[in-house]
Amino acid sequence: xxxxxxVFPGSNCDRDVHHVLNDVMGIKAQYVWHTxxxxxxxxxxxxxxxxxxxxxxxxGVIAAQSPIVETIKKKAQEGLPILGIxxxxxxxxxxxxxxxxxxxxxKLKFSCKWLKMEVLNVNTPFTNMYRLNDExxxxxxxxxxxxxxxxxxxxxxxxxxxxxxxxxxxxPNGSTEMIAAICNKEGNxxxxxxxxxxxxxxxxxPNQTKSNAGLIFRSLKNFLSxxxx
Amino acid sequence: xxxxxxxxxxxxxxxxxxxxxxxxxIDAEWSEHCSYKSSRKYVRSxxxxxxxxxxxxxxxxxxxxxxxxxxITVHIESHNHPSAVEPYGGAxxxxxGVIRDIISMGTRPVALLDAxxxxxxxxxxxxxxxxxxxxxxxxxxxxxxxxxxIPTVGGDIEFDNSFKDYCLVxxxxxxxxxxxxxxxxxxxxxxxxxxxxxxxxxxxIRGASFASKSLDDDENRSAVQIPDPxxxxxxxxxxxxxxxxxxxxxxxxxxxxxxxxxxxxxxxLVEKGFEVDLSAVHTKLPDITPNEIMISESQERMMYIIDKxxxxxxxxxxxxxxxxxxxxxxxxxxxxxxxxxxxxxLASLSCNLMVNAPLAKWKSKRPNYLDKLRTKIRLEKIxxxxxxxxxxxxxxxxxxxxxxxxxxxxxxxxxxVVKPGANxxxxxxxxxxxxxxxxxxxxxxxxxxxYQGMLGCLSESCRNVVCTGAQPIGIIDHLQFGSPExxxxxxxxxxxxxxxxxxxxxxxxxxxxxxxxxxxxxxxSPIKPSPVIGTIGLIKGQDHITxxxxxxxxxxxxxxxxxxxxxxxxxxELIDRAEYGRVPKVxxxxxxxxxxxxxxxxxxxxxxxVHDCSKGGIGTALAELAISGDLGINVDLKxxxxxxxxxxxxxxxxxxxxxxxGSSNPDRIKRFMKNRKCSFSEIGETDSSMTLNxxxxxxxxxxSSIMELAHRYNxxxxxxxxx
Numbered sequence: 001x002x003x004x005x006x007v008f009p010g011s012n013c014d015r016d017v018h019h020v021l022n023d024v025m026g027i028k029a030q031y032v033w034h035t036x037x038x039x040x041x042x043x044x045x046x047x048x049x050x051x052x053x054x055x056x057x058x059x060g061v062i063a064a065q066s067p068i069v070e071t072i073k074k075k076a077q078e079g080l081p082i083l084g085i086x087x088x089x090x091x092x093x094x095x096x097x098x099x100x101x102x103x104x105x106x107k108l109k110f111s112c113k114w115l116k117m118e119v120l121n122v123n124t125p126f127t128n129m130y131r132l133n134d135e136x137x138x139x140x141x142x143x144x145x146x147x148x149x150x151x152x153x154x155x156x157x158x159x160x161x162x163x164x165x166x167x168x169x170x171x172p173n174g175s176t177e178m179i180a181a182i183c184n185k186e187g188n189x190x191x192x193x194x195x196x197x198x199x200x201x202x203x204x205x206p207n208q209t210k211s212n213a214g215l216i217f218r219s220l221k222n223f224l225s226x227x228x229x
Numbered sequence: 230x231x232x233x234x235x236x237x238x239x240x241x242x243x244x245x246x247x248x249x250x251x252x253x254x255i256d257a258e259w260s261e262h263c264s265y266k267s268s269r270k271y272v273r274s275x276x277x278x279x280x281x282x283x284x285x286x287x288x289x290x291x292x293x294x295x296x297x298x299x300x301i302t303v304h305i306e307s308h309n310h311p312s313a314v315e316p317y318g319g320a321x322x323x324x325x326g327v328i329r330d331i332i333s334m335g336t337r338p339v340a341l342l343d344a345x346x347x348x349x350x351x352x353x354x355x356x357x358x359x360x361x362x363x364x365x366x367x368x369x370x371x372x373x374x375x376x377x378x379i380p381t382v383g384g385d386i387e388f389d390n391s392f393k394d395y396c397l398v399x400x401x402x403x404x405x406x407x408x409x410x411x412x413x414x415x416x417x418x419x420x421x422x423x424x425x426x427x428x429x430x431x432x433x434i435r436g437a438s439f440a441s442k443s444l445d446d447d448e449n450r451s452a453v454q455i456p457d458p459x460x461x462x463x464x465x466x467x468x469x470x471x472x473x474x475x476x477x478x479x480x481x482x483x484x485x486x487x488x489x490x491x492x493x494x495x496x497x498l499v500e501k502g503f504e505v506d507l508s509a510v511h512t513k514l515p516d517i518t519p520n521e522i523m524i525s526e527s528q529e530r531m532m533y534i535i536d537k538x539x540x541x542x543x544x545x546x547x548x549x550x551x552x553x554x555x556x557x558x559x560x561x562x563x564x565x566x567x568x569x570x571x572x573x574x575l576a577s578l579s580c581n582l583m584v585n586a587p588l589a590k591w592k593s594k595r596p597n598y599l600d601k602l603r604t605k606i607r608l609e610k611i612x613x614x615x616x617x618x619x620x621x622x623x624x625x626x627x628x629x630x631x632x633x634x635x636x637x638x639x640x641x642x643x644x645x646v647v648k649p650g651a652n653x654x655x656x657x658x659x660x661x662x663x664x665x666x667x668x669x670x671x672x673x674x675x676x677x678x679x680y681q682g683m684l685g686c687l688s689e690s691c692r693n694v695v696c697t698g699a700q701p702i703g704i705i706d707h708l709q710f711g712s713p714e715x716x717x718x719x720x721x722x723x724x725x726x727x728x729x730x731x732x733x734x735x736x737x738x739x740x741x742x743x744x745x746x747x748x749x750x751x752x753x754s755p756i757k758p759s760p761v762i763g764t765i766g767l768i769k770g771q772d773h774i775t776x777x778x779x780x781x782x783x784x785x786x787x788x789x790x791x792x793x794x795x796x797x798x799x800x801x802e803l804i805d806r807a808e809y810g811r812v813p814k815v816x817x818x819x820x821x822x823x824x825x826x827x828x829x830x831x832x833x834x835x836x837x838x839v840h841d842c843s844k845g846g847i848g849t850a851l852a853e854l855a856i857s858g859d860l861g862i863n864v865d866l867k868x869x870x871x872x873x874x875x876x877x878x879x880x881x882x883x884x885x886x887x888x889x890x891g892s893s894n895p896d897r898i899k900r901f902m903k904n905r906k907c908s909f910s911e912i913g914e915t916d917s918s919m920t921l922n923x924x925x926x927x928x929x930x931x932x933s934s935i936m937e938l939a940h941r942y943n944x945x946x947x948x949x950x951x952x
Contacts, residue, residue: 009459009462009463009550009551010376010459010462010463012376012377012378012462012641013378013641015642016641016642016643019643020643033549049641050378051375051376051378051458051459051462053459054376054457054458054459054460054462055376056459107950109368109371109636110371110372110375110635110636110637110638111635111636112634112635112636112637112638112639112640113631113635139640141375141638141640141641143375195640197643198640198641198643201643203646203657203660203771204640204643204645204646204657206648207776207778
């Protein structure tokens with residue numbers, strides 16, 4: 001079981017994800033520099049957060065044009081589990097691998113804080129260890145995290161069970177329907193704005209309470225161990 | 230511009246007339262900003278050695294040994310002048326500069342902190358210059374720090390009208406590394422000199438000289454640099470990779486004074502001569518002159534000295550990250566900095582001469598205003614304490630600052646254990662070792678009494694770090710004043726230095742880094758003396774990390790006596806008595822003892838929480854605790870050890886060396902404290918009433934709902950979000 005962490009110039013959560021997967025979750029993970037041609041040896045891919053290409057033009061838009069993203073697109077169609085966190089989500093959306101768009105927060109400023117979200121889909125490689133409507137405590141840190149999609153597309157998202165997490169109690173950025181994470185129709189590609197890697201060790205949670213955000217990675221481990229056997 | 234006597238000195242030393250380029254180079258390096266000519270004599274006397282100090286002040290960053298081959302690097306800088314004219318770019322490039330000092334040592338930057346000073350925010354609904362500066366400084370820091378992926382974990386923010394139309398922006402950075410990977414900075418004959426990063430342009434021309442005089446108009450915008458955090462992030466990764474692969478002999482960032490200061494200081498550091506051809510420098514535009522190349526302060530540039538045989542590795546790494554670099558010269562001979570253009574010699578100067586500007590000699594005199602502050606006046610009795618407390622909590626010097634901290638990514642890097650807004654921030658080194666850091670300052674106290682005010686900043690900063698369970702191991706100082714040519718201001722500077730020496734010698738805590746910034750003046754007036762102190766502490770293990778959030782059922786104790794010390798207090802400012810009273814005095818012996826008592830209590834697991842008592846006194850400290858714990862607090866003033874004549878003095882005095890402690894083990898803590906000979910007593914408890922109830926022998930003094938206090942405590946956040 002091996003996961004690849006795709007690193008673009010300006011990614012800055014790559015080392016954090018690497019630490020959590022290898023040292024906390026026991027998933028063997030390696031960095032994949034964006035110029036690498038082959039990604040065949042990986043059983044899952046993570047696109048970490050950060051500011052790829054300095055967020056120039058629009059968050060994620062330049063990275064989405066890299067050759068490696070074409071390869072990722074093919075892997076997505078083949079059913080490989082792919083997780084985009086924050087900037088990784090923005091790249092997946094800009095590349096058209098996930099629907100909708102991520103635009104500037106309603107208050108037009110960066111927001112870093114802990115909040116709650118709710119689980120709506122437990123049938124993905126990243127959520128299979130949750131129960132429906134579980135509550136997750138997790139931090140966000142973004143300036144362009146407002147998920148928008150045209151109103152007529154929402155019933156389709158709901159029908160396909162593509163809304164995976166919704167913010168609870170408060171909408172931190174003005175996202176449509178309080179959406180925090182979506183997946184593709186098949187469910188193997190998920191993008192989310194909050195940072196599960198920052199809530200995977202109790203010592204980092206406010207007041208060191210236990211957060212269950214790490215179940216996102218444990219679900220992936222669980223999923224991979226099943227398909228391998 | 231060089232002074233007459235500096236010109237004469239230069240002529241004598243050089244033995245010939247310098248040419249225009251040489252004058253420009255000397256002018257940049259001999260500016261106050263780069264040469265410390267007004268402060269060097271005093272700064273050198275700061276105690277800077279200790280068993281943990283690997284590299285003290287003077288280099289790019291101080292290096293502290295924290296055991297097991299781990300080191301931390303720490304540095305502080307300011308960007309006051311640029312931020313006052315262009316707050317966004319000025320603050321952002323301030324962050325960039327200090328980060329490059331950390332990577333220059335071969336360590337990875339892991340945390341940022343900022344100390345910010347603005348004029349008061351005035352009316353809630355009014356648009357003001359102060360709000361404009363505040364909003365854009367914060368955005369500049371956020372956009373830069375967030376993009377490079379280094380968490381901004383805390384800081385200190387103060388509002389005072391002596392900063393009218395001005396601001397102070399101090400940035401401190403912490404780096405983490407291994408002892409054997411610190412760059413030793415050496416060079417051999419024939420080594421290559423490589424300039425990497427941003428192309429050199431006409432931005433920031435004469436920035437160092439601009440920062441070395443008072444701000445008189447807005448015509449200096451071209452002296453402000455332009456930020457590019459994306460390139461900075463690439464430089465961080467490339468430099469760390471090159472350090473790991475052992476291909477850097479020496480490195481230095483380009484900051485104030487640009488290429489000119491970088492080359493002279495680096496050549497002086499490695500004790501070798503350099504020969505540099507400016508035609509090799511990659512530039513933003515073709516028509517830039519050699520003089521401009523030498524003194525441009527274009528950001529995100531680093532200088533490296535590379536052994537010829539390692540150049541291919543260096544080249545491979547920098548190409549991977551897409552960073553432009555130029556080989557601009559080589560190491561040749563001793564002490565001489567030779568500048569050419571297309572092979573033609575343009576300048577030739579001794580580095581020793583460049584980096585040793587003649588010391589400036591200024592007069593110092595005790596300012597007269599200090600006498601006026603001592604005059605006694607009568608104070609009316611206060612009727613409504615609830616109202617006073619509520620207004621103090623709404624004061625942005627005291628209130629919640631989430632509006633600022635939530636704009637900073639303070640979580641990236643997975644190290645931030647105690648988040649911004651607490652006593653001090655705590656950073657994880659590994660699961661058994663943690664570093665605590667806090668910046669503190671108090672310009673009101675320093676204005677009243679520069680010596681005691683400075684001692685107070687040191688005491689407060691150490692106190693905050695101790696509150697998290699850490700032993701202070703090093704101090705950084707940033708000394709910010711008006712013009713040193715004014716004898717009254719120079720006097721306050723000398724007094725501040727004296728206070729740092731006294732405090733650090735008594736407590737055996739070394740000064741590991743610092744900076745002096747003079748000429749912080751606008752057309753209106755000079756700023757109040759505004760030194761900022763940063764304390765770095767080490768926490769032994771996870772069990773010792775102590776929080777400042779209470780639980781229902783905690784018994785409350787106070788350590789330290791409260792005296793009538795309200796000079797420069799937030800309370801006196803509130804009731805229009807800002808120019809009256811005595812500032813808190815630090816008794817070094819009690820101060821040290823109380824800190825060690827707190828650490829003993831923590832080590833013995835007797836404390837549930839501990840909170841520092843400073844701005845706004847006991848009254849606001851108790852309110853803050855109730856708000857953060859979302860619970861009620863009941864306290865009897867009579868039980869607080871004090872020498873105050875009035876309840877308001879007792880509630881709002883800012884006496885140092887005090888801690889409020891919560892414990893669910895009251896008997897054990899009392900037994901432990903029995904023979905300690907400290908001012909210590911039980912003063913009340915936390916409860917589920919959701920009211921702050923403070924009384925004196927049964928007579929009600931304060932009775933406020935926590936909801937209402939919390940609302941007032943958030944005033945600054947809603948003010949800044951409102952427009």
